[in-house]
Amino acid sequence: MAGFGAKAREFLGWYTPEDYDPEFFIDEYEADLVDFPTPEESVEPLAPVQHEAAPARRADLSRIVTVHPTSYNDALSIGEAFRDGLPVIVNLSDMPEDEARRIIDFIAGLTFALHGFAERVTNRVFLLSPQSIEVTNDAVNLRRSRSFDQD
Numbered sequence: 571m572a573g574f575g576a577k578a579r580e581f582l583g584w585y586t587p588e589d590y591d592p593e594f595f596i597d598e599y600e601a602d603l604v605d606f607p608t609p610e611e612s613v614e615p616l617a618p619v620q621h622e623a624a625p626a627r628r629a630d631l632s633r634i635v636t637v638h639p640t641s642y643n644d645a646l647s648i649g650e651a652f653r654d655g656l657p658v659i660v661n662l663s664d665m666p667e668d669e670a671r672r673i674i675d676f677i678a679g680l681t682f683a684l685h686g687f688a689e690r691v692t693n694r695v696f697l698l699s700p701q702s703i704e705v706t707n708d709a710v711n712l713r714r715s716r717s718f719d720q721d
Contacts, residue, residue, distance in 0.1 A: 634659060642669045645676045648698070652680055655700050662694040670694065 635651040636659045637644065651658050660677065662670040677696060681688040685701040699705045 636661065638664055639673055640664050642672050642676075645673055648673070648677070649680055652686065652698050652700065653684065655702065657700065657703055658698040659691070660696045660698065662696070665694075 634657045637648050637651070638661045639645065639648070648658055648660055660673065662673060665673065674696070677688050677698060680686070681698055687699045687701075687705065689697045689699070689705060691697050697705065
């Protein structure tokens, strides 16, 4: 059996210190070595790689997705719509309490990962809005900020 182990180690390239022959490795792999230019040789500098952020998707404000999940398996439809940049209204009134909590955890992770916002509309209804959409919850302050005074 010792012969089999030695053959297996040789096949896999595993060598014990006794088996190691530096001349074998130098001779066999010397052809694979690449000659890198020295600093004195004229080498054209490489331009730094510019990583640009992905352009933010503009949401189609003519469409809002409403989801009435009945189990946690319906979380996929929530995530796909939100990932596509659409506002999503999630109504959890038809779900058991324990699965509704799982959906809420999913919503929290989804909005965090995609830089969106989740807002509770009622006790079991949530509005998920992408980063590109501003949601205001106070119409009076909204009217004040758009001052129509012509003083």
